[in-house]
Amino acid sequence: MAILETESLTKSFGALTAVSDVSLAIEAGTLHSIIGPNGAGKTTLFNLLTGTFPPTSGRILFDGRDITGTPAERVAHLGLARSYQRTTVFPAFSLLDNVWVAAFATGKSWRGLLWRKAARYPEVIERARQALADVGLLAKAEVPAREISHGEQRQLELAIALAAAPRVLLLDEPAAGLSPDETRKMVSLVRTLKGRYTIVLIEHKIDIIMSVSDRISVMHFGSLIAEGTPQEIQKNPEVRRAYLGGVAA
Amino acid sequence: MLYALMGLGLSLITGILNIPNFAHGALFAVGAYLLVSAVNAIGNFWIGLLVAPLGVALLGLAIEYAGIRRLYAAGHDYQLLFTFGLSLILAEGIILIWGPVGISQLPPPLLRGGVDLGFTFYPKYRLFVMVVAGLLVLLTWLFLEKTRYGAIMRAGIENKEMVSLLGIDIQRLFTVAFALGAYLAGIAGALTAPIRGLSPGMGVDMLGIAFVVVALGGLGNLLGAIAAGLIIGVAQALVAAYWTEASTVVIFAVMAAVLLVRPQGLFGIR
Amino acid sequence: MRDLLKHPVFLLAAAVILLPLAVRPAIASEIWIFAMFGLGLNLILGYTGLLSFGQSTFFGSAAYVAGWLLKHYGINVVFALGIGAGVGALSAAVVGYLCVQRSGLYFIMLTFALNQMFYFIAYQWTTVTGGEDGMPGVPRPALFGIDFKDPLTYYAFVSLLFLVSLWVMKRIVESPLGKILQAIRENEVRAQAVGYNAARFKLLAFVIGGAFSGVAGVLYAMLFGIVPLEAIGFVTSGNVVFATLIGGSGSLYGPVIGSFVFIWLSESVSTLWARWPLLLGVAFVIVVLFLRGGVVEAWTRFWTWRSSKQKA
Numbered sequence: 001m002a003i004l005e006t007e008s009l010t011k012s013f014g015a016l017t018a019v020s021d022v023s024l025a026i027e028a029g030t031l032h033s034i035i036g037p038n039g040a041g042k043t044t045l046f047n048l049l050t051g052t053f054p055p056t057s058g059r060i061l062f063d064g065r066d067i068t069g070t071p072a073e074r075v076a077h078l079g080l081a082r083s084y085q086r087t088t089v090f091p092a093f094s095l096l097d098n099v100w101v102a103a104f105a106t107g108k109s110w111r112g113l114l115w116r117k118a119a120r121y122p123e124v125i126e127r128a129r130q131a132l133a134d135v136g137l138l139a140k141a142e143v144p145a146r147e148i149s150h151g152e153q154r155q156l157e158l159a160i161a162l163a164a165a166p167r168v169l170l171l172d173e174p175a176a177g178l179s180p181d182e183t184r185k186m187v188s189l190v191r192t193l194k195g196r197y198t199i200v201l202i203e204h205k206i207d208i209i210m211s212v213s214d215r216i217s218v219m220h221f222g223s224l225i226a227e228g229t230p231q232e233i234q235k236n237p238e239v240r241r242a243y244l245g246g247v248a249a
Numbered sequence: 250m251l252y253a254l255m256g257l258g259l260s261l262i263t264g265i266l267n268i269p270n271f272a273h274g275a276l277f278a279v280g281a282y283l284l285v286s287a288v289n290a291i292g293n294f295w296i297g298l299l300v301a302p303l304g305v306a307l308l309g310l311a312i313e314y315a316g317i318r319r320l321y322a323a324g325h326d327y328q329l330l331f332t333f334g335l336s337l338i339l340a341e342g343i344i345l346i347w348g349p350v351g352i353s354q355l356p357p358p359l360l361r362g363g364v365d366l367g368f369t370f371y372p373k374y375r376l377f378v379m380v381v382a383g384l385l386v387l388l389t390w391l392f393l394e395k396t397r398y399g400a401i402m403r404a405g406i407e408n409k410e411m412v413s414l415l416g417i418d419i420q421r422l423f424t425v426a427f428a429l430g431a432y433l434a435g436i437a438g439a440l441t442a443p444i445r446g447l448s449p450g451m452g453v454d455m456l457g458i459a460f461v462v463v464a465l466g467g468l469g470n471l472l473g474a475i476a477a478g479l480i481i482g483v484a485q486a487l488v489a490a491y492w493t494e495a496s497t498v499v500i501f502a503v504m505a506a507v508l509l510v511r512p513q514g515l516f517g518i519r
Numbered sequence: 520m521r522d523l524l525k526h527p528v529f530l531l532a533a534a535v536i537l538l539p540l541a542v543r544p545a546i547a548s549e550i551w552i553f554a555m556f557g558l559g560l561n562l563i564l565g566y567t568g569l570l571s572f573g574q575s576t577f578f579g580s581a582a583y584v585a586g587w588l589l590k591h592y593g594i595n596v597v598f599a600l601g602i603g604a605g606v607g608a609l610s611a612a613v614v615g616y617l618c619v620q621r622s623g624l625y626f627i628m629l630t631f632a633l634n635q636m637f638y639f640i641a642y643q644w645t646t647v648t649g650g651e652d653g654m655p656g657v658p659r660p661a662l663f664g665i666d667f668k669d670p671l672t673y674y675a676f677v678s679l680l681f682l683v684s685l686w687v688m689k690r691i692v693e694s695p696l697g698k699i700l701q702a703i704r705e706n707e708v709r710a711q712a713v714g715y716n717a718a719r720f721k722l723l724a725f726v727i728g729g730a731f732s733g734v735a736g737v738l739y740a741m742l743f744g745i746v747p748l749e750a751i752g753f754v755t756s757g758n759v760v761f762a763t764l765i766g767g768s769g770s771l772y773g774p775v776i777g778s779f780v781f782i783w784l785s786e787s788v789s790t791l792w793a794r795w796p797l798l799l800g801v802a803f804v805i806v807v808l809f810l811r812g813g814v815v816e817a818w819t820r821f822w823t824w825r826s827s828k829q830k831a
Contacts, residue, residue: 101715
């Protein structure tokens with residue numbers, strides 16, 4: 001059964017329809033990519049899925065339950081975590097604290113919220129450290145986030161999402177702004193995550209998409225224009241037209 | 250109507266410069282006191298009325314030049330402290346120059362006495378103030394709506410980067426906006442002087458009301474500030490007729506009530 | 520830097536013990552009361568990043584209510600302090616609820632406007648609050664047989680309470696709540712995205728900060744035996760913001776240092792010149808234009824510079 005589904009999801013901002021009648025089904029355990037030219041509505045789709053704003057119409061189902069309209073701060077507790085296209089971390093915090101707050105939020109209990117020292121939550125610290133280790137940043141756990149490189153910040157971005165121990169990871173262009181070398185590292189990182197989480201990935205770099213995806217959905221001007229396996233998508237004329245603007249194959 | 254003037258000036262400053270101007274009330278007070286001095290020095294109310302607000306506007310220019318322009322990037326807490334400090338300096342300065350005791354100012358001979366409106370005897374001066382303030386609001390409104398510079402100012406409220414990208418000197422815009430806001434506060438103060446008398450604390454009281462007007466009207470929403478100012482003025486007058494003590498409190502209570510229902514104010518967007 | 524961290528506890532203990540030797544016990548008490556007030560504000564301002572410019576609402580309301588009860592109903596000190604915390608928290612809940620839905624300039628203006636509302640209520644309700652003249656005659660009842668009328672005894676009580684409140688605040692900022700509030704300050708959108716209802720947490724910060732400010736207000740009323748109208752006014756709100764910022768809003772001890780500086784200066788200068796607020800205003804202006812970051816930041820920067828020089 002699909003773990004994450006949308007039914008005719010639509011989002012309009014006044015006269016502009018950013019997402020139009022999108023129906024998707026993400027199968028548990030797979031890596032499902034969403035691609036499309038800039039402005040196709042991919043990030044808006046993520047915003048809808050994570051409750052940043054409610055849809056104009058349509059439904060979102062998580063594990064069979066209707067979660068349409070659930071606000072962002074509740075969505076995290078349901079098991080969806082997201083990383084952002086533009087790095088958005090907690091600059092003054094150390095790397096460990098960055099992931100710690102994410103881990104604490106979805107932790108088993110908030111007992112001692114006001115009086116227990118943050119250092120005395122071993123379970124949370126363990127999950128936080130694990131998230132940093134997964135992305136390879138454990139060595140820099142005490143460094144303030146604003147002092148690490150851009151590439152490392154993208155890794156931190158991912159670690160924050162992982163710290164929530166989600167079931168579904170929504171990754172919005174994790175390789176944005178990375179050098180070829182850093183991109184390679186990011187790709188292998190995503191690969192290691194593949195079995196453990198259901199992943200929905202937005203990316204522009206086609207080679208990444210082709211090499212890691214189980215399924216690909218293509219968006220253009222807010223609508224879904226194609227969906228299938230990487231091979232099917234490569235051969236799809238609609239997709240070519242969207243990306244290349246009608247150049248002959 | 251005076252509230253509309255104050256609200257408009259403050260809305261302009263907060264909208265364009267995006268700073269919390271806690272000195273706005275003090276500028277109001279300075280306007281009133283300058284009027285008194287001007288009248289005493291020149292002997293003519295009308296000239297004093299013309300001169301005093303210009304003095305406040307000049308003061309506004311000086312403030313903007315010496316201090317505020319250095320704080321645009323500073324963050325609201327520092328801007329707040331600065332204008333708060335300024336309000337203290339101005340209030341104490343007033344005491345130093347004019348003394349701590351309240352003083353009074355008579356309206357000009359032409360406007361003394363009252364007008365028989367049939368159901369009540371209304372002071373001539375207050376009518377005059379209503380008319381003048383109304384005219385000023387209208388003039389300012391026309392300036393902002395119809396002239397090119399006014400349009401630039403309004404655009405500045407919406408989107409500063411855009412305006413500077415269009416090659417317009419954003420610094421000058423800020424300075425003019427602050428001076429204009431100061432002018433409006435000053436003339437409101439000058440007009441008020443003969444109505445209720447002056448005291449060094451008059452600035453703070455007015456500051457709160459000006460903030461309420463801007464909060465209700467929506468930040469940067471100039472028409473909203475005017476409308477909110479009118480509404481509040483009317484509400485206060487109505488309450489004052491029945492329950493004088495509560496009239497000022499009512500202003501704030503109304504604001505709290507409105508904000509409960511509509512967090513963006515009466516006319517704010519979002 | 521480890522040495523520096525050990526110092527605050529010693530410095531504070533030393534300060535508490537030595538202060539009455541340097542200034543009158545009443546002023547010393549005022550310093551710690553104001554420091555407590557500042558601690559409450561700093562949870563909202565420094566840690567959550569909300570510029571609350573109406574903190575005197577909670578301080579003054581608590582002072583009035585507890586003062587009234589002390590004066591007319593002869594309640595005991597513990598009860599008075601509890602009332603103070605309660606009134607402070609409750610008024611903060613009301614103000615916070617109306618304000619946390621807005622941000623930036625709007626938020627600041629609202630906290631101020633609501634402060635003015637409470638101020639005008641206090642101003643007009645002369646039968647209860649005494650209006651402009653304030654509420655005189657607030658007693659300082661004995662507790663467990665200890666007579667607090669002696670300034671030094673009261674000072675010991677106040678400073679003890681201050682140390683307790685400091686310890687409580689320290690526990691709070693080191694708790695998950697402290698981290699969550701700072702996360703909201705650092706990046707509210709992300710904090711929401713990872714699962715925290717920002718508005719509710721901001722409100723919680725308000726309530727806690729309000730409670731601290733309320734207790735400070737009651738102690739203030741008992742110290743001077745009167746609740747002046749200014750306790751709930753605009754200048755008090757500004758003063759506590761100033762004291763907090765000058766001490767450095769980024770740390771727990773900042774407001775303490777700032778209160779020291781502020782109260783010491785204001786008490787000294789006010790006896791010399793009635794127009795003292797003018798100098799205060801000038802001080803604000805100078806600090807803002809030239810001395811941002813406050814004393815604590817200057818202090819830590821000094822230590823970093825020194826230790827780097829030592830390594831060289």
